[in-house]
Amino acid sequence: MLAIDPAATVSPSSFSSPSDDATSLLMQVLDIYAARDVVQTLTEAGGCDWSVPRLNRIRQGKSAVPALSSDEVSSLQALLPSRPAHYAAPKFQFVDLFAGIGGIRRGFEQIGGQCVFTSEWNKEAVRTYKANHYSDPQRHQFNSDIRLVTQPAGLTDEQAIYQHIDQTIPDHQVLLAGFPCQPFSLAGVSKKNALGRAHGFECEAQGTLFFDVARILAAKKPPFFVLENVKNLKSHDKGRTFAIIMATLDELGYDVADAADSATPDAKVVDARHFLPQHRERIVLVGIRRDTGLSDGFSLRALSKLYPQQVPTLQSLLEPTPDAKYILSPTLWNYLYQYAKKHKAKGNGFGFGLNDPRNPNVCVRTLSARYYKDGSEILIDRGWDQAQGEADFQLASNMALRPRRLTPRECARLMGFEAPGQSQFRIPVSDTQAYKQFGNSVVVPVFAAVAQLLSPLIEQHLSQNT
Incomplete structure (x- = not known):
């Protein structure tokens, strides 16, 4: 049985005849939930003559959406995430790349951010993401494979690609990405021979999904980013992968918090056991654009001040x-x-x-x-x-x-x-x-704490640029 959130926002209007709104609502729900579960929900709302074959015909465009009662509308809307109250006047915008089921997003919404772009290729993960995270139809875009944006078909000129990225992805102040860890392949051109290119990293990071993140950073230049990966990213490919990542972020004009940390444990490696009873170490890269002048003194070691007094059992x-x-x-x-x-x-x-x-x-x-x-x-x-x-x-x-x-x-x-x-x-x-x-996924409270730690700098940047 599907759980209906009693706090979900329900429109006061009801549908007495088929409409575009009713069709859109039902299709949104069918995009997330199995038809049999939707049938159960509609039947419990007092609807009649609902069946899996009928919903499948509607999904395929072979049958029109019938008139929906106010109870049916309410039941369907309760299956969708409600609009966060702060979206009426969000403090800042962010994008959610390699989003999974939205674990990093949650922390940045909690400090007043609005998600304006999400990219996730796994269809099953997208279903869970859409079931739990509000998508403003006017302000939010959903993308599947990020390479459709960063490596557009038919474009080979770098400047044209960056222009395409800039036009496709909305402006934002924070970029979030839990990118997969992959081997790097050399393009056969050294940085020294690539000085005429837009970015030297184009020669080093080919063939990896971090390369696509770097292109977005180069095109959009957000003041802040938060990247997440497994702890072993540091030792991947004998440390070469991590070295290229850090050199690329430096080349793009970002200071990475605790970049030179040689202590044990490394401040960039955060263990979730400080928040929940699970030993889960992840590397967290927080980048601040150098020209903002806000990176001095920022360290992830301050996360310890945000540990809960008692970890749940x-x-x-x-x-x-x-x-x-x-x-x-x-x-x-x-x-x-x-x-x-x-x-x-x-x-x-x-x-x-x-x-x-x-x-x-x-x-x-x-x-x-x-x-x-x-x-x-x-x-x-x-x-x-x-x-x-x-x-x-x-x-x-x-x-x-x-x-x-x-x-x-x-x-x-x-x-x-x-x-x-x-x-x-x-x-x-x-x-x-x-x-x-x-x-x-990520452990949500970890990144909620990272967001809270970064929040004063985001607010300071916004106050200086408004």
Whole structure:
């Protein structure tokens, strides 16, 4: 059953006859949710003669949208995110690249920002993004593959490409991007031989998605950016990838916070365990355009001042009565147990991560995009004491004691998309897709803290340029 947000904004108008508005509303909902779920919602609203085949015909343009009652309109609108109150007068604009399900976006909306451009190629992630993030039809653009913007077909001249980017992407003050980490390929031209080109990085960063971010920075020149990646970006390709990234950002006129940090731990590497009970290290690059004069003194080390006084416990994130389908099957549990036992005998650290929710200090491993396969990195203990060893393993094979994996709702809470005990984040996709999406996402409170740390500089820049 679809969860309807009682706080969602509902238009006071009702539809007594088919209209463009009714068609647009229904198509928006069908773009996000499965037809069977929409049928259920409309039927519960008192509608009649709704069926999956009928909605599919409407989706395909083979049938018109019938008259919708006010209850049906309200039910459909409640499935869409409401307009944030501050969008009436936002403090600044930002773009959300490689957006996933919008984890970084949330923090920058919390400090008064308005998203004006989103790019995400994964269709299933887009469904979840659209279910939870408002899109102003007048001020927001949605893009699939960013290369359609940064590498437009038919354009080869660099200046023409930059002009195309400038015209396509709205003006903004902050660029957000959780770009994938890829190898860099040399174009065969050194910077020394490329002085006649618009940017030397064009020769170094070809073939990577960071290259597309760099082109947008070069074309739009936003005062600030926040880039996110896995911790291993620093060591990727023996450090060459990271060196090119940092050199490129410097060439584009940006100072990166803590760029020269040689301390341990590096201030640019932030562990989510300070906010939620999950060990998840990510590298955060905060860039400030050098000519703003605002970069002096800014450091991510100040994030420690924004750590919550108490990290939520794992127990507080768990659902009270999760479905039994999340309990591991005897076959899978036996495989994981024997696999861990074999590697332990060899002196390896491979194995499952069993977590006792009764322990208030437990911190789980990193939730990964492969979690849907077996859930082995984060298992919830349901009574089997690992210390008792194999003597109790057969006993643990019964359903009462076998551990379980997290539910998608619990993953949403572990990643900070909703507070403990809440069910406000909409999950319109299958469990498999949800696990992939949460595993690929960022921990929301981390970037909410980064946004809060950057907020005074954004406001200072705006006050100096208005």
